[in-house]
Amino acid sequence: MNTSSDLKWVDELIRSELDVRPIYSKRRSLKSFEKAAVIRTDEGNPVAYAEVVNHLKGVEITTVLVDQSHRGKGYGKELMKEVISQIDNDLIFLHTKSPALVSIIQKIGFKKKSIPSFISGISILLRLPRRSLTMIFRGDFKRLWLQTITLGKYDCYVLERKRD
Numbered sequence: 001m002n003t004s005s006d007l008k009w010v011d012e013l014i015r016s017e018l019d020v021r022p023i024y025s026k027r028r029s030l031k032s033f034e035k036a037a038v039i040r041t042d043e044g045n046p047v048a049y050a051e052v053v054n055h056l057k058g059v060e061i062t063t064v065l066v067d068q069s070h071r072g073k074g075y076g077k078e079l080m081k082e083v084i085s086q087i088d089n090d091l092i093f094l095h096t097k098s099p100a101l102v103s104i105i106q107k108i109g110f111k112k113k114s115i116p117s118f119i120s121g122i123s124i125l126l127r128l129p130r131r132s133l134t135m136i137f138r139g140d141f142k143r144l145w146l147q148t149i150t151l152g153k154y155d156c157y158v159l160e161r162k163r164d
């Protein structure tokens with residue numbers, strides 16, 4: 001499988017899941033893909049995908065997705081372990097309202113917090129307008145509406161690692 005078919009797969013998955021980020025430009029999608037964690041079947045087909053975003057302090061895991069036809073088979077767990085192993089930072093966080101994802105990350109050691117840290121909170125807020133404007137300019141109003149009315153349901157989970 002080549003990068004362009006992988007990107008097409010990710011785009012289709014993002015389109016069908018209104019809880020995650022909108023589709024950005026091709027250039028930005030490629031940049032995100034290069035840093036993302038991808039889990040594949042033995043045949044090499046992608047089944048799970050997670051992005052990382054570097055903040056002023058800490059790293060955020062975003063756009064956590066498992067292909068609809070492969071959910072409930074343990075790929076989500078494998079994906080989270082993989083993406084965490086790729087991050088070289090002691091502060092890792094994510095925002096979610098998915099009970100399945102919460103179940104996975106709590107077992108890994110994430111704890112619910114209001115914000116990861118003061119600096120990360122500012123960094124997160126600075127990114128919100130761009131995300132909303134993308135949805136407006138792309139006419140992705142269903143996503144914008146759903147994410148706006150459910151904003152209060154997203155909780156922040158933080159993993160503070162102590163490494164040597």
Ligand SMILES: CC(C)(COP(=O)(O)OP(=O)(O)OC[C@H]1O[C@@H](n2cnc3c(N)ncnc32)[C@H](O)[C@@H]1OP(=O)(O)O)[C@@H](O)C(=O)NCCC(=O)NCCS
Binds near residue numbers: 078099101
């Ligand atoms: C969330 C998601 C990534 C999980 O992937 P998955 O491959 O189905 O996850 P796994 O099979 O590894 O594990 C799921 C775990 O959640 C548990 N679970 C499933 N539904 C649950 C629910 N409603 N409440 C609590 N736990 C639940 C399962 O029991 C399982 O835990 P266990 O193995 O200890 O029994 C996947 O469902 C998905 O892509 N969802 C849509 C996109 C999304 O919401 N992403 C999060 C946005 S931040």
